[in-house]
Each structure stands twice: as structure tokens, then as C-alpha cells.
Amino acid sequence: MKKVSGSKTVKVSEARERLEQDILTAAKRLFAQRGFGGVSLDHIAREVGASKQNLLYYFPSKEELYRRVLHGVLDVWLSYMDALSQRQDDPEQALREYIAGKLRFSREHPDDSRVYANEVVSGAPIFSDEIAERVIPALQADVAIFNRWAEQGLCRPVDGRHLMILLWASTQVYADWASQISLVLGKKKLGAEDFSAAESLIVDMVLRTVLVTSPTTLTK
Amino acid sequence: MKKVSGSKTVKVSEARERLEQDILTAAKRLFAQRGFGGVSLDHIAREVGASKQNLLYYFPSKEELYRRVLHGVLDVWLSYMDALSQRQDDPEQALREYIAGKLRFSREHPDDSRVYANEVVSGAPIFSDEIAERVIPALQADVAIFNRWAEQGLCRPVDGRHLMILLWASTQVYADWASQISLVLGKKKLGAEDFSAAESLIVDMVLRTVLVTSPTTLTK
DNA sequence: GTCTATATTCAGATAGAC
């Protein structure tokens, strides 16, 4: 459809895709906030100025819409966590970039993070297959890279699996728990300075724990 | 009612309290798994072998039931996080006990942790007042204790607020993300050995980061 | 593609008999 050259067909198709995207975006925000069961099609439809019948023209069912949202979320999630494999020769730099990337994800895509969190907290009833097939291999690849560093004597031999768990936990919390963190920090919304304070601390802790040699720059 | 000495009244009252507790427990498990919007009164009622009308005799509405569940969850949550204030003279021991306590909470009360997580991820629409009144002061007290240690030179001057955030994130993740962590560790259910591995790593990282003097026992 | 109309099921909640 996209490649049809008749200008009218293209226009219609573009409009269609725009609405489809709008629906996905609105659905993502609402699912992030209230979970699958807490959102109605009517609610999503009103958000994009359409009717729920119209919405069911684009997506065959609510669950299918949710799957589509989750699928997109996973794409984004995974795209932010390939830093370890990119700098396989330099643990310090790789870890720094990994932490920075995951925090950037929390900052730039909080709704994606929350949809994912909602699904995992619920035991991933709908998406366990895709998580097992796409997320777990990626995580295990990171663990493997870390373990290789340890074998090569580039890192202290800490448990790579638990280290990775700690890394997502401490970075994603800035998206998923933003409401409570705001209260603790005494501000309405988290800002760039909060994310960089978080980054400093996490990097500091991780490098102190895993590096054999003294890292290049740490707080004194 | 509880103090009435007539045996019949006591019995009835006991039965009533038992059912009320059963409802609260079942509701907690279901809310933990599917969030407020994902659970119906019918669902909860079936779980305890009662009718939903009967359930509404004990609790005036679904939201009120949810509030009661959340209130109980908060009691438990807070009871596991007063370790810092208990050992104000000894940062190392206090931090060790705090981490151990929070991990014990994740292990012993995963549903409580998940109900709380669900509520916070959703932006705490129903419970923000109680969180602001009960949780935040407790957290700020911990931050204050930590900052005092830093002033006294007992700890390095890291940001106490972000340190506390990292501490709940890295401990609660073992309850809230259990389904995904199980997949990474390649086992059906998390066991004692997984929690102690987590504890070792977290304690190791925190002590390396905040202590001025060398801690008593760390991995080499 | 979007609209009106509607089928159907299920939700939370209430009333009243026992």
C-alpha cells in the first residue's frame, strides 16, 4: 500500500497509518498507567478522537492491540541495552554506556518502561513467550560477556546475573517509580539533574565493585 | 465484639473475622497479579468460596476493599524498613541489616510488594496521600540518618536520597520481577540461595561505595 | 473508513426474604 504511486491512495494510507500510530501511542500511555484490565477501548478511543468501533476496525480486539503495544515496547527496550556487546574490549566504558543507556531509556520512554513493568509484575501472562525468546537471550548474552571479562581477569568475579538484575532494577526504577521518587526528591517531575545524579551513583557503585584496576574517574 | 464473653457471640465473631481475613488475603494475591482494574469481586469471592454479595456485606465497595488491602500492605512494608534507625551508631551493620530486611520482605511477602508496585507504577492514584504521609517521612528519616553519618565522617558523602532509591529498587525487584528473574536464573522459583546471592552482591556494592574504612568482611 | 444501532456479557451495587 505504501508504495502505490496514486497520490490519493498514498494520502489515505498515510492518514490510516497516522491514526494507527496515534492509537498505539495513546494505548501505551493508558496501559502504562492502569494496566491491561484498567483501560477500556472507549477510553483509548476518546483519547484519539475516534469511536471504539473505529478502533476495532484497526485492531481486531483489545488483546491484539495490547500485544501490538507490548511488541513495540520490547523493540524500544531492547534497542537501549546492547551497550555491553558494543564495547567488548573495555569493561569500564561498556558498563558506563550501558548504565547511561538504560537511564536514557527511563527518561525518554517512561511509558514503555511502565507497560513492560506492569506486564512483568503480573507474571507476564500474555507476553511470557516473547520475553523468553527475545529478552532473556539478550540478557544472557550480557551475562556471558561479563563472565568472560571475569575469566580474563578484567573484572572481579562477581555474579554476572545478579549484577545485571541490579542494573535494570536501579535504572528502570526512575521510570516505573517516578511518582514516589518525585515525592522523595521533593519535586513535581524528575529532571536532567536527577538522572545524572542517579547515573553518577550507579556508575560509582558498579565500577568500585567490579573493576580490578582503579577506574579513571570516580568521586573521591 | 472480640471481648464479649458469651461463647456463641465470640464464635460468630471469630468466623466473621476469619472470613474477612480470607477475603483480604485472596484480594491481595489477585490485586498483586492483575492490578485493581484487572480483578472482579466475583473473582475474589469465588476464591474464598463466598458470593460477591456476601463480600459486599464485609466491605462496602471494591475500592474500599482495595484500600484496606493497601493499608495492610503498607504496614508490612514499613515494618521491614526501620533498620537504619535501629543502629544509628554503626553504618556498616545498619546497612547490612537494612538490605537483609528488605530482601526478607521480598521473599516473605512478594504479594505485598507487588500490590505496592502496581499502585506506584500507576502513579498511586488512590493511595498517594497515605504514601506521602507514611512512606515518605520514613524514607526521609533514613536519608537524614545517612546524611548524618556522612557529616560525621563515618560515610563517604554520596547522595543519600539516590542511595535509598537504589536500595529499594535492587531489593524489591526480587519480588516484583520474580517471573523474569526466574527465567534469567533458569529456575521455576527463586530459592534461598538466590536471595543470599543477591544480598552478598548488594551489600558488597553498597559497603564498597559508602564506607570510609575497609568493611569487616567483603569478597576479595 | 466511519457511522448508527445493537447484541451480549459482565461488572459493581442494592433490596428484601430467610
Place this chain on the structure above:
DNA sequence: GTCTATCTGAATATAGAC
């Protein structure tokens, strides 16, 4: 306290006109 019956609204989903 628990039951049957019922109200009311909302939810997902479908059918058919335009």
C-alpha cells in the same frame, strides 16, 4: 450473615448503512 433476585451501567464486539 447469607441467599435469591434484580437494577444499572459499562464493557467487548458485531452488523449493516453510508
